[in-house]
Amino acid sequence: MNKCLERLYNGIVKENPTFVLMLGMCPTLAVTTSLSNAVGMGVSTLAVLVISNIVISLLRKVIPDEVRLPAYIVIVASFVTIVELIMKAYFVEINAALGVYIPLIVVNCIILGRAEAYASKNGPLESAFDGLGMGIGFTVGLALLGFFREILGAGTVMGRQVMPDFYEPMGVLVKAPGAFLVLGMLVMVMNAVGMSTKANEKVEGCDGCCATCAKNEEHNKDGNAGKEAKA
């Protein structure tokens, strides 16, 4: 049980995907124009993350090592399609707002990253809690961003007016550039209070799928080239 709680803490605080690892930036920036969109996206990702972690963990001894990534992609894509169909049937409004970003959960590096780093090596229960922790961490990150963008950019929370009438909403924050601005502010505040991001360290299991690792790989390549030149 302790192990499960530890996974939850790890996902929500210690390795928070949004603020610490800076993974899954595309949906983070794109759908956080309002709190409800942000939570909708967070919960969809959480569902896919938990189920795919369980299934991948159960199949971890069956899937041959050489073809594991394509196999993971098929598993994740199947669950994303199921979530997409459910959203289309029952949550029409949120689905319309999230649009193409629902199918794009497939390429969210958090999901493949957790499959590779955790679910492929651990039992289904721990993997489920790992997915749950990461999913909650991601949802919290999105919700924070969505909350600030909505309240400052439109003066509302969940569509309800909360700011006093004399408040002039900063429209730019709910437009595209505002996403970068608010995320930059939040990371800046986190840096200032000493919770530095790990965005420059290589994330375990994320095989150069995104920003961080690509940069490191490039760095290593330069380093190796340098060594070779010396030799």
Added chain:
Amino acid sequence: MTSLMVIVMTAALIDNVVLSQFLGICSFLGVSNKIKTSASLGGAVIFVITIASAIANLLYTLILKPLNLEYLQTIVFILVIAALVQVVEMFLKKTSPAIHEALGIYLPLITTNCAVLGVALNNVTDGYNFFESVAAGFGTALGFTIAIVLLATIRERIEDNDIPGPVKGAPIVLFCAALMGIAFYGFGSLG
């Protein structure tokens, strides 16, 4: 012909894939510290997205649609893109080692670049035909290259600046991207 040009320009500037649609953010923020590397990545992205949108369109119109399997598009597209990137890499390695050397490590990264899948899915939603899909793919990738090279230019310029502690690293890059986003927002009035 003009309509294809309009699609390319719209995809590249007005609906810029990075700055207004937020696709490919990971590589946009991560691989933009040098102009040279970001230009190579841009080249690889143009190459892959243009081919991928052509193939995705053929698959959708010739196989998925006649069989009423449209709901499988996400699974089919991502697998095809992953396979395509592998094939492109092997092909380049064999036929033109120079290009392979230049694009090198970026090709595998493109599999998980959400812009590739995003363009393929958007083309289906927009109901584009084959040529329009290719034009949209090319325009999107061109927009990605423009944005990432511009950001790399800014980052090279500010590399030696005295940036206050908490803003160092990710925040300053995000602020630069925000200012670029505001500039690109102006293109909206073209459309």
